[in-house]
Amino acid sequence: MCGIFAVCHESGCEAKFPLALAEKHSSRQAHRGPDCRGSFVHPETGDILCHERLAIMDLACVQPLAGTTEKYQVIHNGEIYNHATLRDNELAAFQLRTTCDSEVIVFLYELLRDGRLCSLLDGVFAFAIVADGDFLAARDPVGVKQMYYGRDGAGRWFFSNEMKCIEDLCGPYTLAPFPPGHFFQKDRGFTRYYQPTWFDHRLCLAAPDLDLLRSSLIKATTKRLMSDAPIGLLLSGGLDSSLISAIAAREMKKMGLEVHSFAVGVDANSPDIVAARKVAAHIGTQHHEVYFSLEDGLAVIDKLVWHLETYDVTSVRASTPMFLLSEYIRKMGIKVVLSGEGSDEIFGGYLYFHNAPSAEEFQKETIDRVLHLHTSDCLRADKSCMAHSIEVRVPFLDKAFLDVAMSIAPEHKQPKAFGGRLVEKYIIRKAFDVEEDPLLPAEILWRQKEQFSDGVGYSWIDGLMQHCAAQVTDEELASSSSLFPHNSPHSKEALYMRRLFHAHFLSDNAARAVRKWIPKWQTNQDPSGRASLVHLSTIAKEEEKEQQE
DSSP states (O other), X not given: OXXXXXXXXXXXXXXXXXXXXXXXXXXXXXXXXXXXEEEEXXXXXXXXXXXEEOOOSSTTOOSSEEOSSTTEEEEEEEEETTHHHHHHTTTTTSOOOOOOTTHHHHHHHHHHOXXXXXXXXXXXXXXXXXXXXXXXXXXXXXXXXXXXXXXXXXXXXXXXXXXXXXXHHHTTTEEEEOOTTEXXXXXXXXXXXXXOGGGSGGGOOBOOOHHHHHHHHHHXXXXXXXXXXXXXXXXXXXXXXXXXXHHHHHHHHHTTOOOEEEEEESSTTOHXXXXXXXXXXXXXXXXXXXXXXXXXXXXXXXXXXXXXXXXXXXXXXXXXXXXXXXXXXXXXXXXXXXXXXXXXXXXXXXXXXXXXXXXXXXXXXXXXXXXXXXXXXXXXXXHHHHTTTOEEEOGGGOHHHHHHHHTBOGGGTSOEEETXXXXXXXXXXXXXXXXXXXXXXXXXXXXXXXXXXXXXXXXXHHHHHHHHHHHXXXXXXXXXXXXXXXXXXXXXXXXXXXXXXXXXXXXXXXXXXXXXXXXXXXXXXXXXXXXXXHHHHHHHHHHHHHHHO
């Protein structure tokens, strides 16, 4: 995990961007790579690569990494989990010089000479290659790694993990998220390389294979334990993080590694804290609980919006506890954490999915959510943790696991009756409800969904909303659409976040780079799971049951 910054000059561009200035812009994301930094400028084209390194694989090497000659260079943010296999097979004829997974990218380019190399990579990535006059940049299939591109007034192309590095250069001209599953070539533009069959909802017809679903997630989690740096587990106590933590803890113990898990909440009785405590005891981790107050959260909101580069209410709400937790984790010397992002999008786990009007619409929505994860949960996880130099790995978004899970017919993924209520994500729960090998307690395996920002403690959301309401008048909210015509704020909380964002990122293109997370099929636009009638109905039933008892 690192920070990359690249400049590409198209053929005939005479105005070469200065290396010293490129290094200055790259340093704005130094939090992504505090261990060392490096740069390269091609002597003929003037193309530039700058790298801020967080050392995780081969701790001693420095990027950019060279190929067979110094004119072939790569910078990479992410992890290539099949790098050893590639070294032994496709790259057997080359003499690689490090054990860093990033190195295989530049040698694959020398072998293939185009963006086809992306399809050979099993992992997550944002990278740029300067290759003896050619230039290639690419992003992983669903955008787990953050990446932006832009173009300035001189026609030069810029690429970076974070928008803040290029917004003042490109904001008035061209600035946008780099599209996931694409690569970029000089004088050719963008090409899509990732196009699985499940992109078309009409082709998602597979019957569920519970054994395959289970084994695919175990493989996806196990491969993400590849690291020369210490690893930890983000454990909220919900289904997704609990499954990942249980699988990882078992494998880490086999490897002789210490297993640390981490949970965050407003106090010892927060829903996530209580549930995570039970899971940690069951799977046998060294468990850490981090508590934060409303004041702690409010104190970091402005800095957090700068790190996140979004004004989306859901992202800011959920990122605050994750930001505070990652600061604690980093002080322990841990550089890598595993987390459960992606499951809710794949399996329709958000409570609003209960309201899907048909199986077809259910499937369309899961596909849309997965394809836009780079604007929401992937963005949140990456930037809130990388603010404190921690890499987040997300096994649910493994390419092979996605092929299995997304191809299942929607009728098998929609909520099913269990224990007297409709249960979301029934299929993945059932896959791990194995009597002879119980990874999780039944109360966790079948726990109702909590949005992360709710699960840390309802008082966080309530207090944040009250604080924002006190900073914004009714008149200001009523006129906000004229001030912010794109993604106009719908609440005082949304307007408050938009103001913070606008103070850091002035251009219209920066505002257009943000996608708001809004639940479908419910009248209330509030993203909190508590706003769902499903959640309210469940609470009412539980209260009625308690009264009867």
